[in-house]
Amino acid sequence: MxxxxxxxxxxxxxxxxxxxxxxxxxxxxxPRPVADAVSATLTCPLSNRGTGNLSQRNAERAVADFRAAYADLLNMPARGIVHGRSATQLTYDFSRHLAKDWNPGDEIILSRLDHDANVRPWIQAAERAGVTVRWIEIDTATAEADLDSYESALSSRTRLVAVTAASNVLGTIPPVRRISDLAHEAGALVYVDGVHYAAHGLVDVPALGADLFVCSPYKFLGPHCGVLTAAPELLDVLRPDKLLPAPDTVPERFEFGTLPYEVLAGATAAVDFLATIAPGSLRSETTxxxxxxxxxxxxxxxxxxxxxxxxxxxxxxxxxxxxxxxxxxxxxxxxxxxxxxxxxxxxxxxxxxxxxxxxxxxxxxxxxxxxxxxxxxxxxxxxxxxxxxxxxxxxxxxxxxx
Structure with missing residues (x-):
């Protein structure tokens, strides 16, 4: 419709x-509903998270609603939703988390189609770990990913493949599922930058085969922040550097400092607004x-x-x-x-x-x-x-x- x-x-x-x-x-x-959600959260009773009083519960609800909204948007468990200041910040954070297990002789594969936010953090992490960087090249005639170069780069030494779900300048959508399947056959993890992709269609992270997927709500009508999702089982085995008293539960262990509850509320409102855009999308009996x-x-x-x-x-x-x-x-x-x-x-x-x-x-x-x-x-x-x-x-x- x-x-x-x-x-x-x-x-x-x-x-x-x-x-x-x-x-x-x-x-x-x-849209106005997103701004209203930000304003309402900032001006309602608000404290740090907890259950002891109304202001604590308001903060707790903002976090829970945010995780539930992005679980629905990305088709992932709510416990696998991580908030970050931006996709760039999240990628830098997770490049450090993942690189703790890299060793000299290991390899990673990056894509020439990508925004530098899904390139430089991995290159810098690889340099520190003594890891070799290989590339998925661009077919200059078609502006598409060159899968021959990818298959040539992939080996049993590959630890990670980082690729965009859609180029932010060319719009090119590479075959992420094919890239993911080949990576998994080699025993590698797949990190997908979905910042541009998520603005133009329904995301299904499991269908893409991504182990980790990042996007930015401000690209699809929301406030400025980043969202990363991964299976909770994967997040459970990643050990970030963190403050000793800070929560060690998943996904909280990856969110440093007090969360911006008003931003979370705005990001949730963006998902709810998206769900109302088309006629016929308001049926109460649907999820x-x-x-x-x-x-x-x-x-x-x-x-x-x-x-x-x-x-x-x-x-x-x-x-x-x-x-x-x-x-x-x-x-x-x-x-x-x-x-x-x-x-x-x-x-x-x-x-x-x-x-x-x-x-x-x-x-x-x-x-x-x-x-x-x-x-x-x-x-x-x-x-x-x-x-x-x-x-x-x-x-x-x-x-x-x-």
Whole structure:
């Protein structure tokens, strides 16, 4: 069923500005229910977690609701949900936790498709442990993962494979399940960066074969934070450095210091809001996971329709605009460069038309190096609240540049 865009957009105060936001890959706009949840949590009776009084119970409920919401969103146990300040912070933390068991002669495999947050922490951990880094390369003709390079890199010495579920600049969705199955056959763990992927469809971590999966709620209408999930049985065997009096239970042992209860409440509200996006997703007899599946399938269809409209418009500009996003399976995210213009100039011109895009390399250092791309390039990303009219306004601005 299609999304009621008028109803959806009415929940976003920022859209009243008249701006058309195509910078979703950097972070989406925030609906009012998410802001209200943050405000209500900050202003209600609130203390550190406990059960002795109302303010302690409010904090306890914020944590429990957060874990339950992301368990539903990611199809994982609530006990396997870890909060972090960001996906980058969580990846740095878990690179240190996992590297405690690495030894010289071990190997890890990283992906050239990835944001540097799923590259540099592992490289630095490998350097400290004396571990060799190998790579999943990019097929330069298709902008897809080169699985031949992956299979050549994989061996009985591989301890970890870190790969994105979707490139934050190209949109490329690699075959994560195939990558995971091969890694597990070799006895390696799989760490999946789902930050960009989770914004554009329903996530099923077990179906992906990921041992650890990280995402960021601010990419899908929530507040700024990170979420990592893994099977509780795996978290049980990981021993982070921690304060002696701090909880040693899972997942609390990985969450350092007092949790930001208001952020957790906002992140929970984002999941609940996502579950209401599509008509028919409010049936009381369905589970939240089922409502999320219905809503996010509708989001996928809506964004796919907008992407087709956008690509059709770009096709007429082929001689002046180069489209680097060309994988057969990808998110509604496009990376462009211009024959005779700097992408920052294009970004500035579009802003004069109240169209918000971004120019840069977006922390995708390996992508830009592998494909010999010029920094900056222009990134266009679609979000659930975008409209066909906004796509046309974007195309008009690009046509003027072309």
């Amino acid at each position: 299609s999304i009621d865009l008028r109803a959806l957009r009415s929940h976003f105060p920022s859209l009243d500005s008249g701006l058309a936001f195509f910078d979703g890959p950097a972070g989406t706009q925030t 939240r996971r089922e409502r999320l599946a219905h809503a996010l399938n509708s989001v996928h269809d809506h964004e796919k329709s907008l992407l087709a409209r956008l690509q059709e418009g770009l096709h007429s500009m082929d001689d002046t605009i180069t489209l680097h996003s060309k994988a057969s399976n990808r998110t509604p995210t496009l990376l462009l460069s211009f024959k005779d213009r700097d992408a920052r100039e294009a970004c500035a011109h579009l802003a004069t038309r109240d169209v918000i895009t971004m120019a840069g390399s977006f922390y995708a250092h390996e992508v830009f190096t592998a494909l010999d791309l010029v920094d900056p390039a222009l990134r266009i990303g679609l979000a659930p609240y975008n409209t066909p009219e906004e796509v046309d306004r974007l195309l008009d601005g690009l046509a003027w540049l072309a």
